[in-house]
Amino acid sequence: xxxxxxxxxxxxxxxxxxxxxxxxxxxxxxxxxxxxxxxxxxxxxxxxxxxxxxxxxxxxxxxxxxxxxxxxxxxxxxxxxxxxxxxxxxxxxxxxxxxxxxxxxxxxxxxxxxxxxxxxxxxxxxxxxxxxxxxxxxxxxxxxxxxxxxxxxxxxxxxxxxxxxxxxxxxxxxxxxxxxxxxxxxxxxxxxxxxxxxxxxxxxxxxxxxxxxxxxxxxxxxxxxxxxxxxxxxxxxxxxxxxxxxxxxxxxxxxxxxxxxxxxxxxxxxxxxxxxxxxxxxxxxxxxxxxxxxxxxxxxxxxxxxxxxxxxxxxxxxxxxxxxxxxxxxxxxxxxxx
Amino acid sequence: xxxxxxxxxxxxxxxxxxxxxxxxxxxxxxxxxxxxxxxxxxxxxxxxxxxxxxxxxxxxxxxxxxxxxxxxxxxxxxxxxxxxxxxxxxxxxxxxxxxxxxxxxxxxxxxxxxxxxxxxxxxxxxxxxxxxxxxxxxxxxxxxxxxxxxxxxxxxxxxxxxxxxxxxxxxxxxxxxxxxxxxxxxxxxxxxxxxxxxxxxxxxxxxxxxxxxxxxxxxxxxxxxxxxxxxxxxxxx
Numbered sequence: 001x002x003x004x005x006x007x008x009x010x011x012x013x014x015x016x017x018x019x020x021x022x023x024x025x026x027x028x029x030x031x032x033x034x035x036x037x038x039x040x041x042x043x044x045x046x047x048x049x050x051x052x053x054x055x056x057x058x059x060x061x062x063x064x065x066x067x068x069x070x071x072x073x074x075x076x077x078x079x080x081x082x083x084x085x086x087x088x089x090x091x092x093x094x095x096x097x098x099x100x101x102x103x104x105x106x107x108x109x110x111x112x113x114x115x116x117x118x119x120x121x122x123x124x125x126x127x128x129x130x131x132x133x134x135x136x137x138x139x140x141x142x143x144x145x146x147x148x149x150x151x152x153x154x155x156x157x158x159x160x161x162x163x164x165x166x167x168x169x170x171x172x173x174x175x176x177x178x179x180x181x182x183x184x185x186x187x188x189x190x191x192x193x194x195x196x197x198x199x200x201x202x203x204x205x206x207x208x209x210x211x212x213x214x215x216x217x218x219x220x221x222x223x224x225x226x227x228x229x230x231x232x233x234x235x236x237x238x239x240x241x242x243x244x245x246x247x248x249x250x251x252x253x254x255x256x257x258x259x260x261x262x263x264x265x266x267x268x269x270x271x272x273x274x275x276x277x278x279x280x281x282x283x284x285x286x287x288x289x290x291x292x293x294x295x296x297x298x299x300x301x302x303x304x305x306x307x308x309x310x311x312x313x314x315x316x317x318x319x320x321x322x323x324x325x326x327x328x329x330x331x332x333x334x335x336x337x338x
Numbered sequence: 339x340x341x342x343x344x345x346x347x348x349x350x351x352x353x354x355x356x357x358x359x360x361x362x363x364x365x366x367x368x369x370x371x372x373x374x375x376x377x378x379x380x381x382x383x384x385x386x387x388x389x390x391x392x393x394x395x396x397x398x399x400x401x402x403x404x405x406x407x408x409x410x411x412x413x414x415x416x417x418x419x420x421x422x423x424x425x426x427x428x429x430x431x432x433x434x435x436x437x438x439x440x441x442x443x444x445x446x447x448x449x450x451x452x453x454x455x456x457x458x459x460x461x462x463x464x465x466x467x468x469x470x471x472x473x474x475x476x477x478x479x480x481x482x483x484x485x486x487x488x489x490x491x492x493x494x495x496x497x498x499x500x501x502x503x504x505x506x507x508x509x510x511x512x513x514x515x516x517x518x519x520x521x522x523x524x525x526x527x528x529x530x531x532x533x534x535x536x537x538x539x540x541x542x543x544x545x546x547x548x549x550x551x552x553x554x555x556x557x558x559x560x561x562x563x564x565x566x567x568x569x570x571x572x573x574x575x
Contacts, residue, residue: 001550002548002551003546004517004520005546006546006547008525043528063527065524067525067526193519194522
């Protein structure tokens with residue numbers, strides 16, 4: 001006879017576990033849309049995509065296993081913030097790839113694949129309309145595609161793809177926002193199989209958007225999504241690059257469509273990631289890289305040894321400033337409006 | 339011209355003599371290679387793939403047959419348990435279902451020559467499969483091809499071959515479901531729900547799952563459906 005124990009989280013309401021999640025995370029609007037619950041749900045009932053997290057028929061279909069609660073980064077939420085601990089910090093530009101700034105996320109993934117540290121990586125690609133979809137990268141050549149590299153500013157179901165990858169591969173890498181990284185760490189603490197995620201690349205992040213809302217907003221500005229070549233946020237300005245010029249406006253105008261879950265997030269630099277990458281703290285065309293774990297350090301050393309990237313110094317002050325700014329503008333518990 | 343015609347005439351005569359000799363030979367000792375079906379029937383091997391018969395007492399509703407069927411010809415229908423029915427419009431007679439059956443509930447016969455009046459009748463349910471279809475036997479001889487050093491010939495015996503086959507289970511090592519990574523178990527209990535033989539049970543008070551190997555038939559339903567793939571079939575001695 002084989003017997004094993006399951007650890008269940010404590011219920012806060014006399015409901016099934018998804019009901020608890022609904023009461024504690026989704027209804028108070030602190031859900032970050034990291035899609036960890038959708039990834040882990042054994043009956044695949046939790047839906048994500050471009051709409052808030054939901055489980056249409058949870059009263060009947062939820063099997064009450066508690067997995068969603070175990071992996072939710074906003075259950076018993078204690079915001080993380082600051083720059084966090086790191087082994088080294090630098091500013092760099094990849095000589096091989098094109099990306100948002102210095103393409104260092106791409107470079108880290110490509111080198112990890114080449115070094116055999118990971119078997120595959122989950123990236124987010126976009127279509128003509130900037131709708132997101134996840135792609136599995138097994139060959140660095142795939143990263144030459146400009147629709148795969150670069151920032152999208154829209155939610156994507158990354159963690160469900162990571163879970164599928166973890167079931168098939170022994171070593172997986174993925175790129176995600178700070179909330180996804182925190183969710184992944186919770187998944188790793190609860191379910192051992194997720195230790196197969198060897199490299200979690202975190203992005204500097206202040207907020208993310210629903211694709212439908214962002215495209216509607218830009219349409220009002222007279223920009224059709226399919227004309228957009230690149231989106232960027234720099235110095236409080238949202239920049240949309242098109243073939244025939246550039247449109248900029250203050251990020252503050254986007255306030256109305258910032259998902260409420262992002263407004264309680266204080267983690268700018270993805271403090272739980274293996275390596276965090278972003279543009280803040282570097283000059284144009286370079287990415288700031290915060291190497292936080294030994295695996296990331298090994299990859300960084302390999303990039304340096306092979307001369308795949310150009311290195312410079314990054315400004316810690318600039319990163320610190322934005323970390324503090326995010327804590328300031330995103331208080332938790334949230335301020336009552338009015 | 340005359341010479342040529344003479345030569346042709348000799349040829350024609352030779353050919354005629356050949357035919358007459360062959361006719362005499364066949365009349366005295368025929369060496370035909372065809373089977374005179376239906377008066378004769380060929381002797382089929384013991385692993386012949388014919389119409390499939392179903393034994394409801396042995397079936398554990400593990401769905402292996404339905405899962406493995408490459409032609410998607412097997413439909414499980416609920417009677418006392420879920421039992422397989424075969425759609426012979428789709429069946430390609432690969433007998434993967436028979437081979438995959440862990441308890442020998444499906445077995446083959448040597449019957450291959452049955453006719454259906456309509457397409458609808460070709461879809462058999464489990465109850466119709468309990469017995470082999472009845473045949474009107476017109477044959478009184480069994481023939482067999484014999485190959486030896488002198489060549490090959492057809493041997494004819496005045497006996498009737500038994501068409502129903504004994505159960506033919508492919509010997510395989512017994513395998514049972516084992517949780518190889520309990521620390522990744524979600525605790526969703528899908529395996530408990532799905533096990534056709536109640537080999538996996540859950541203690542809701544102590545939050546413990548357990549597998550009873552003696553009850554496990556190794557059907558693999560739990561292994562296929564585990565969302566974290568923590569279950570595996572392992573051989574037991």
